[in-house]
Amino acid sequence: MPQMLPEYMGYDRTIAVFSPDGRLFQVEYAKEAVKKGTTSIGFVFADGVILATVRQTMKLVVPETIEKLFKIDEHIGAVSSGLLADARILADQLRVKAQINRITYEEAMDVWSLAKVLGDRMQFSTVYAGLRPFGVAFLVGGVDSTGAHVIEADPSGTLYEWKAYAIGRGSTVANKIFRDKYKDDMDEKSALKLVIDVIKKVEKTDNLSRALEIAIIRKKDKKLKLLTDEAIRKLL
Amino acid sequence: MPQMLPEYMGYDRTIAVFSPDGRLFQVEYAKEAVKKGTTSIGFVFADGVILATVRQTMKLVVPETIEKLFKIDEHIGAVSSGLLADARILADQLRVKAQINRITYEEAMDVWSLAKVLGDRMQFSTVYAGLRPFGVAFLVGGVDSTGAHVIEADPSGTLYEWKAYAIGRGSTVANKIFRDKYKDDMDEKSALKLVIDVIKKVEKTDNLSRALEIAIIRKKDKKLKLLTDEAIRKLL
């Protein structure tokens, strides 16, 4: 929870209002919703992008149906942390946008264009008094003619491109590890190993093989592929 | 009731606003309305889906007319807990949507598509300052070409698919039993027995045979069938 001095009390009740030191509290509170979500990771390796996320495992739930990893287009995916319903709404809008782009221009959207659509939609919700910010962050990952990209979009609509980045409840620890261990041009195997090691450290569920979801988009075919449960089990 | 520290007082008065720790209070309060409703259950067995709900029994009321179990389409039903009027409004919108889909695409909607319509409508009400969230949750159950599904939609618009799940005032006890006793691929008879046992435990009304409503959608014909009063009496 962001530090809150008594004299700030009250600044956070109306939407889209600055506090005296230039902060948008509603946006910061929305980021708290992100920090409570399970961890998601985006990772650029030599030959593509890895997207990984952990689903809340609950007995009797069908984990495959908890959407935290979204296929947006053939060559672009996204992982989210935060409010599941907000994530679903935004991902659906991105899918529609990507399809419209294919139909209108007869070519696929590049990763940054798609991330901007997402960031603009999220920023919009921080400006108008009648709306709340989205309580979710995304890591958009994909491969286009300019290479492999992982782009973070947070509730303020800010976009950062990362080589390796984690969002959600394990992000502090995960990003510390990435800063220590990440190397440029890692091969897929060591990249996957590092991602798995990080997740094991920050998400200590009994049944990680069921909770974990991983997608790889390789430069050679620019197609998002989901790892099978078996493939994931082997990696653990 | 969600725990409420004094310093949070006031965050819950305006709609669609985050609290400092990233919660949407109005949505959580709407969930309290769900917890006060009578219990509803969705259950996947080997050959289909069981939906069960308990109607508030009051002397002289015509129990059949208390809508807690809704037939949405031939192959999809829904049970609800929470505000009855909110449930009716949403169920009517789903029925219309399912019919439009049949007319437009000349095929029936699959269960997840319909659940998303419901979840999107509910999420929408958590975003705009001039609306309150819906005070109701649903378990949408049905059979389509991908199999049998039970999907929960709560006031935040979040969707979870469950093998067996209960909502409403008996949900805590009911879900504990399901976690202990549920087995994959139970036959219809043992599935019904388990559902009935759970309901007997959590809804101790004198006249359960009148209060209870059960629908089965079997994979073989994909048609929602309501159990007759007699059939229910035999099960009890």
Place this chain on the structure above:
Amino acid sequence: MPQMLPEYMGYDRTIAVFSPDGRLFQVEYAKEAVKKGTTSIGFVFADGVILATVRQTMKLVVPETIEKLFKIDEHIGAVSSGLLADARILADQLRVKAQINRITYEEAMDVWSLAKVLGDRMQFSTVYAGLRPFGVAFLVGGVDSTGAHVIEADPSGTLYEWKAYAIGRGSTVANKIFRDKYKDDMDEKSALKLVIDVIKKVEKTDNLSRALEIAIIRKKDKKLKLLTDEAIRKLL
């Protein structure tokens, strides 16, 4: 008046907002307006439906013009308790709806369809921040091809079908008597006697013959008939 703990103070000032325990206070307050209104009764007997209501008797007022019993269509009526102006507005909307249905589909609306129009309109007013709920409840009574029905619509928009039910200031006592004395398939005479006995008990006005208004819709002709003053006097 609903019980109100100090910590809830304030939740009731803005419209369409949930309290921490999942209640819609504005709707509950609107129900208090209903409880202050004079008593109205709906009653199903073997051969039809009785609707009865008591008008506030004031000297020099023309009691026939106090609209608490509304003829909605040939075969459907409604009695109300609560704010008279709200009742008039809603009844007029129902009459228009019933006529439109006759013109569009060339057949009369059934009782439940009409009650849903009423419930949906009332629920709508509980959702939007710029509107107050309606401060009135109705008992819609009528006979259609499915039989005789009495359906209650309260300020939340919830609908219950009853065999016998009372709303308004005498409802607690009246409904207790109905629970004790109501029998299925009573004949018209004993039904009227029970209704009259109940009203005498809960509305002790000097001039009950003027205040009382009774309509009967019999299955045989499906036509709402108002009892004449003389007929009512004989019953008292």
Place this chain on the structure above:
Amino acid sequence: MPQMLPEYMGYDRTIAVFSPDGRLFQVEYAKEAVKKGTTSIGFVFADGVILATVRQTMKLVVPETIEKLFKIDEHIGAVSSGLLADARILADQLRVKAQINRITYEEAMDVWSLAKVLGDRMQFSTVYAGLRPFGVAFLVGGVDSTGAHVIEADPSGTLYEWKAYAIGRGSTVANKIFRDKYKDDMDEKSALKLVIDVIKKVEKTDNLSRALEIAIIRKKDKKLKLLTDEAIRKLL
């Protein structure tokens, strides 16, 4: 002023909101504006309707121009108590409505239809959060094919038909006298005498002959006639 317990403080600041005991305070406050206005009277006698009102007499004002008695149509008038500007606006809307009815249906509106137009407009202002109620009440009086009618419309939009009724600052005393002295089928002379006696009692202005305005609509010709100043002077 309506009784106001401390715990109710605050319920009255936003418009169109119920208090915990089901009252619409803004509407009750608007009724206080009515009680401050000078007295107006509507009275049904054997052969028609008398409308009487007292204008605030101030030296140098042209009393004829203070509109408290409005001719709405040939056969319908109205007297008001409360905010003069609100009364003028509503009366103008009624006149337009009456003319439109004549043009559209080629017949005059009956008294109750016109009163409902008025009541509906007033009720509307009690429902929406962005409007205040009207601070005025009316007694609509007229003669149509169903006889002579006096209908009260108060700020809530409630309509009551009276044989004799007074609104405004003298209403409590005036209505008490009417309840004692009113007889059905009084002739015009005794009716006028009773109205004048009442007004003399409740409005003790020096110059009552100037302040008083009286209109009679007789059944025989269904035309609103204003009494001349001389006629009024003779009555006093």
Place this chain on the structure above:
Amino acid sequence: MPQMLPEYMGYDRTIAVFSPDGRLFQVEYAKEAVKKGTTSIGFVFADGVILATVRQTMKLVVPETIEKLFKIDEHIGAVSSGLLADARILADQLRVKAQINRITYEEAMDVWSLAKVLGDRMQFSTVYAGLRPFGVAFLVGGVDSTGAHVIEADPSGTLYEWKAYAIGRGSTVANKIFRDKYKDDMDEKSALKLVIDVIKKVEKTDNLSRALEIAIIRKKDKKLKLLTDEAIRKLL
């Protein structure tokens, strides 16, 4: 300033809301703005109407350009007290309305019709929550086929016709004198003398001949004529 008891604190902050005793505070506060303006007078004499107003005299200001006396049409003028900008806006709307009337009906508007346009516009601003009342009052004066008229329009939109009336900071004293001294059918000379005497008493500026503005509309030609500075100087 209107008397204000502590328990009323708070009723005056939102617009278009009644206080418990039926007052519209925002309208009363707007009237305070009127009472702060310099005095304006309307006066009916045997052969027409006098409109007089005093402009705030400030050294170096061009007094002719301070619009407190407005020519609305050939035969109608208006003087105002209160906020100058509000007065200008309303007077411009009246001029347009008067011209449209001439074009549409090929005849000039009568004085009362024009005053009603003004009053309706002002009342409108007291009803909607998003608007403030106008902080200005007018005396509309003119001659039409029904004679000479002076009509007051205050911030509530109420209209009173006066034989002689003053608004603004000198109104209390001025109206007291008018009540003592006014006689029907005064000739122009004595009427002007009385108006001037009153103004001298209530507006003690050094340079009254520059501050004072007087218009006369005579019955014989129905044309608004402004007195020249010289004519005014002679009168003083």
Place this chain on the structure above:
Amino acid sequence: MPQMLPEYMGYDRTIAVFSPDGRLFQVEYAKEAVKKGTTSIGFVFADGVILATVRQTMKLVVPETIEKLFKIDEHIGAVSSGLLADARILADQLRVKAQINRITYEEAMDVWSLAKVLGDRMQFSTVYAGLRPFGVAFLVGGVDSTGAHVIEADPSGTLYEWKAYAIGRGSTVANKIFRDKYKDDMDEKSALKLVIDVIKKVEKTDNLSRALEIAIIRKKDKKLKLLTDEAIRKLL
């Protein structure tokens, strides 16, 4: 800062609301923004109009680009004090209006017509609850067929025509000097000298020749001419 008694606290938080003594606080606070701006002067002399203003001098700023003196049309200019961005927006609207007038009527707008456009726009912002008043005042100066004019428009939208007037932080002192020293029909040289003397007194910047901007519109050609830096330096 306007004097503010404790009991007024609260009246100034919502826009477009009167205080109990008839003041529009938001407008008065906007005038405080004007008083903080650098001084601007409008001055009528025998043969035309002088507009002068002082720009905030800051090292490295390009002073010519600080718009406080606006050419609105060939024959009309304006100087402003207060918020620079508000001044720019309004001046742009005036320029567009002046051009539209030229195109529509094939003649130039006169000075008062243009000032009214400005005043009306500013008044509008004081009426609606969703807008703040403009934090700027203008002196519109120009020459038309009726002569030379300087018209002040303040945040309330009030318009005053002055022979010589100053707005902004030096206005109190400047206007005192003008009241002492201004003479009608001064020639251009003495007029310029007086304006310069006043500015020197109220704006003690080191680099006045750079900060000062002066325009003259002479009656003989009705064209706004800016003094060159050299011309200004000679005058100092």
Place this chain on the structure above:
Amino acid sequence: MPQMLPEYMGYDRTIAVFSPDGRLFQVEYAKEAVKKGTTSIGFVFADGVILATVRQTMKLVVPETIEKLFKIDEHIGAVSSGLLADARILADQLRVKAQINRITYEEAMDVWSLAKVLGDRMQFSTVYAGLRPFGVAFLVGGVDSTGAHVIEADPSGTLYEWKAYAIGRGSTVANKIFRDKYKDDMDEKSALKLVIDVIKKVEKTDNLSRALEIAIIRKKDKKLKLLTDEAIRKLL
């Protein structure tokens, strides 16, 4: 943080409202967001314009993708400090505007016209109650037929043209140095040296060569050129 006396508490919670001393707090708080951003610099030298900015360096982020330096058109760029998402939204609007201008008028926009589009958009957000101000400032730099320009646009929408100016967290120190060291008509080399010296002083990051981004627009070709990483490294 702007100084804040207790009596001002409360003025800052609603948007677009003046404080008693004429300040727009929400705008000042938005400026605090600017002061927290990394430093950006605009600098006019003899032969063109330098735009420099520092990107927040974080390990694993792809610094090139942090947009603080925007190419708006061939000949115009902009650097920003403050909220990144707000900067992106505004820069995209400027690019679209510049393209529309090229298409509509078949010529490039000049620098001031473009800056006004930006300032107007920012001012707009300070006026309406439903919007927050933008939490970002820009230095728009470019070369057009009138020469080289650097124009600051802050959250109020105010525009200043500077010879050399810095915004963001290092602005106080940077601008002090510029005031001491800036000379007119510096050549490109010394200009770049001064800009680099300033940045080194105010942004003490380890990895300045990666964080720093510099663009030059030279008068001779009017084309924005980004310095390569290598070129920047040599300058450091």
